[in-house]
Amino acid sequence: MKQTAIVRNRLQPRWTGWMFVSVAVLMIFLFYFYPMLQALLLSFKSGTGARIDWTGLDNYKRLASDPVFWTALKNTSLYLIVQVPVMILLAMFISVLLNDSKLRFKGFFRTAIFLPAITSLVAYSVVFKYLFGAEGLVNQALLKLHLIDAPLQWITDPVLAKITIIIAITWRWTGYNMIFYLSALQNIDPSIYEAARIDGASPVRQFFSITTPMLKPIILFTSITSTIGTLQLFDEIMNITKGGPGNATMTISQYIYNLSFKYTPDFGYAATVSYTIVVLIVLLSILQFKAAGDKK
Helix, strand or coil: CHHHHHHHHHHHHHHHHHHHHHHHHHHHHHHHHHHHHHHHCCEEEECCCCCCCCCCHHHHHHHCCCCHHHHHHHHHHHHHHHHHHHHHHHHHHHHHHCCCCCCCHHHHHHHHHHHHHHHHHHHHHHHHHHCCCCCCCCHHHHHHCCCCCCCCCCCHHHHHHHHHHHHHHHHHHHHHHHHHHHHHHCCCCCHHHHHHHCCCHHHHHHHHHHHHHHCCHHHHHHHHHHHHHHCCCCCCHHHCEEEECCCCCHHHHHHHHHEEEECCCCHHHHHHHHHHHHHHHHHHHHHHHHHHCCCC
């Protein structure tokens, strides 16, 4: 009897813990994993409306020869390769500047740089669309500075439209990543920098030999979250360029939207395209963990 009571007392805290998290676990399964499983099954079907039939790997064969998909993938990859490194380096640089104890009005600068991250995606996209319009503020400023002779077509030129998108998402998300770096920098013992200064290390040497290695977990975290966000890029494209001109700025997420709601609805093929984002996120996350040397 005593042994039974001891076992019951040992198991009770474990079951009590599971009772507390059971509702959350159930909600996560219902609203995350179950839809993911259904989307995977849907990717093997095709049809419109309620007439959806099992077609096996037909959607995946179609994906391999779909020129619009490969254009969207190329555009998304370009945003990822160019914008994510620029944004992370810029966020690190700004956070180091704002972490200086001698800097005045640090609170104001931190708030001002972080504010874009809490603005409405639609609102700021529309603002950028007008800023970079043919008669927008950007062109007016460049003309007054005599840097250009005629207004640049930021929205309708294929190359300039991509640059506009990169500028927009960099402006919005740099401050968001800056907060993580600031938090990490404030946890670094100042005595480490003091010892480095005594040894004659320059600020540049301190940054590469002390700051960067100690920010490694945050760099990995922001790289992965930024990669995920860029692969799912939608609002800016939809509101600034609508994927144009001629699909020059279309992303995978916008293509999924078009397949589901703009073209003749084909939810099975849209699910197939959406799972390419899942695969890309998993592969790039693994590569980033490997590159960072993180074994956990």
